[in-house]
Amino acid sequence: MARVKLVTIAHARSGDKGDTANVGLIALKPEYYPVLVHEVTAERVKKHFAEICLSTVERFELPNLGALNFLLHESLDGGGTLSLKADAQGKTYSAALLRMEIDVPDDLLSKNPVSG
Amino acid sequence: MIRIANGQGFWGDSLEAPLEQLRRGPIDYLTLDYLAEVTMSILQKQRSRDPRAGYARDFVDMIGRGASDIATRGIKVVANAGGVNPEACRDAVAKALNRPGTKIGVVAGDDIMASLDGLIARGVALKSMDTGEPLSSIRPRVQSANVYFGAAAIANALAQGAQIVITGRTTDTGLVLGPMMHEFNWRCDDWDKLAAGTIAGHTVECGAQCTGGNCQVDWQSIPHFEDIGYPVIEAEADGTFVVTKHAGTGGRVTVASIKEQLLYEMGDPHEYITPDCVADFTTIQLQQDGPDRVRFSGIQGKPATAMYKVSISYSAGFKAIGTLMYSWPGAYQKAKAADTILRQRLERLGLRFDAIRSEFAGVNACHGSLAGEPAPDIAEVILRFGVRGQDKAAIERFTKEIAPLALNGPPTVTGLGAGRPKVEEIVAYWPALIPKTEVSPQISVQET
Numbered sequence: 001m002a003r004v005k006l007v008t009i010a011h012a013r014s015g016d017k018g019d020t021a022n023v024g025l026i027a028l029k030p031e032y033y034p035v036l037v038h039e040v041t042a043e044r045v046k047k048h049f050a051e052i053c054l055s056t057v058e059r060f061e062l063p064n065l066g067a068l069n070f071l072l073h074e075s076l077d078g079g080g081t082l083s084l085k086a087d088a089q090g091k092t093y094s095a096a097l098l099r100m101e102i103d104v105p106d107d108l109l110s111k112n113p114v115s116g
Numbered sequence: 117m118i119r120i121a122n123g124q125g126f127w128g129d130s131l132e133a134p135l136e137q138l139r140r141g142p143i144d145y146l147t148l149d150y151l152a153e154v155t156m157s158i159l160q161k162q163r164s165r166d167p168r169a170g171y172a173r174d175f176v177d178m179i180g181r182g183a184s185d186i187a188t189r190g191i192k193v194v195a196n197a198g199g200v201n202p203e204a205c206r207d208a209v210a211k212a213l214n215r216p217g218t219k220i221g222v223v224a225g226d227d228i229m230a231s232l233d234g235l236i237a238r239g240v241a242l243k244s245m246d247t248g249e250p251l252s253s254i255r256p257r258v259q260s261a262n263v264y265f266g267a268a269a270i271a272n273a274l275a276q277g278a279q280i281v282i283t284g285r286t287t288d289t290g291l292v293l294g295p296m297m298h299e300f301n302w303r304c305d306d307w308d309k310l311a312a313g314t315i316a317g318h319t320v321e322c323g324a325q326c327t328g329g330n331c332q333v334d335w336q337s338i339p340h341f342e343d344i345g346y347p348v349i350e351a352e353a354d355g356t357f358v359v360t361k362h363a364g365t366g367g368r369v370t371v372a373s374i375k376e377q378l379l380y381e382m383g384d385p386h387e388y389i390t391p392d393c394v395a396d397f398t399t400i401q402l403q404q405d406g407p408d409r410v411r412f413s414g415i416q417g418k419p420a421t422a423m424y425k426v427s428i429s430y431s432a433g434f435k436a437i438g439t440l441m442y443s444w445p446g447a448y449q450k451a452k453a454a455d456t457i458l459r460q461r462l463e464r465l466g467l468r469f470d471a472i473r474s475e476f477a478g479v480n481a482c483h484g485s486l487a488g489e490p491a492p493d494i495a496e497v498i499l500r501f502g503v504r505g506q507d508k509a510a511i512e513r514f515t516k517e518i519a520p521l522a523l524n525g526p527p528t529v530t531g532l533g534a535g536r537p538k539v540e541e542i543v544a545y546w547p548a549l550i551p552k553t554e555v556s557p558q559i560s561v562q563e564t
Contacts, residue, residue: 024379084502
């Protein structure tokens, strides 16, 4: 197992709906998707965003896109125009998730090197 | 096959993009999205000052500049530029177009501001989808209320011969699905096809955000952001489509750029609810179909719900945000000291707020403590200090406490050139649902 940051094997995009931020997490290669499903659970994402997400995290699977979608409830200081955050729409939360460290089987990485 | 282009992802997007979409390659339809949730309240205020205002002026200017392209090539234009005054927008567009005999359609009826009290009296509570509270709890503070209509009304206006369709509050996805329903004679219960058109609309509704803009995969190699191509859909009658861009433009359309946009502002991917259908994003099959071309297939949908979504805006207090920039040495320590001093001074003044928030740009404004500790010799840090509350006088008083720190606090501070922070009225968003039986779109098509 290798400990790597998610940015090594995934890309992401985030947005908002009111006070809920969404982060779509996408495997850079199809073979990385099962690793995302196994490692990046709703519980771990909640822990990762503990300071930012004041409520729960929901996870949805999109195997057809090799992607997971996370809903981070109560994460935008009220959201929209209420928010005092510089990033009131959670646009950079995608990158914040990519900071998370996960375990990836060595052979998966060595067979399929991806440049950071 | 028909080509549907998007030339505007939000009000404030590139003024040139719609014209580039008209001129740089073949299209049949140009769609333009001008309305965000809070735009309606701004437009409502404009109309209360001037009965001929309350729509997206940028759209009228764009029609003026593109008039000859639109007229000579018979390109149809669909835009939610009508805001809270689509009829006035139509009159201004007719004048800017200056082509007698052109049919312009208007989709109105979405503005339910005048009928709110009647609806509440009849038991339509318009509960907040976020909190479950009834609208009556904030009724006096409501500034605008608009129903999101769907694609069917747009298709209807096109069927009546409209070359330009101007709507009030319609869904962004309806701007794209409407032309498909019209061109391909899709039935209102052909859920898979309606879902396909909806997903096509979702893909392009943010303009260049699906053609390389904001794309995280190998972004450094994405060519010519300065000339980025906005999306063009090549739609087929069977519900399959390709998303591409005009040849020779910058940007990049890949499965990766498309996937990112598909997930943007996504809730439950199984249930993407619009007035037209419920689209299932887990059924989308994507395939790279040559350079800058991504093919969509396999999309499935489910029946539409019995409700329309309503976008309600209301006054929710005031806020102000001030900034102070501190340089090396000890930039972060100085900014943190300024934060403490400001909080102490507000306390001594006896000012009370619903929220005070400080962030340190360069250190933690985007990712909080996930970003880790900054380098000890960090070049500069910006303290961004915001307050929110119901008492406007308290917010006003706060705005006068930033500038003194230029002289009476920690050293090497700058960035105060713009003067005192501005007090902003907070216009908040109240999403609700209304039965479809309570309201219906008003469609009119007139020849100029």
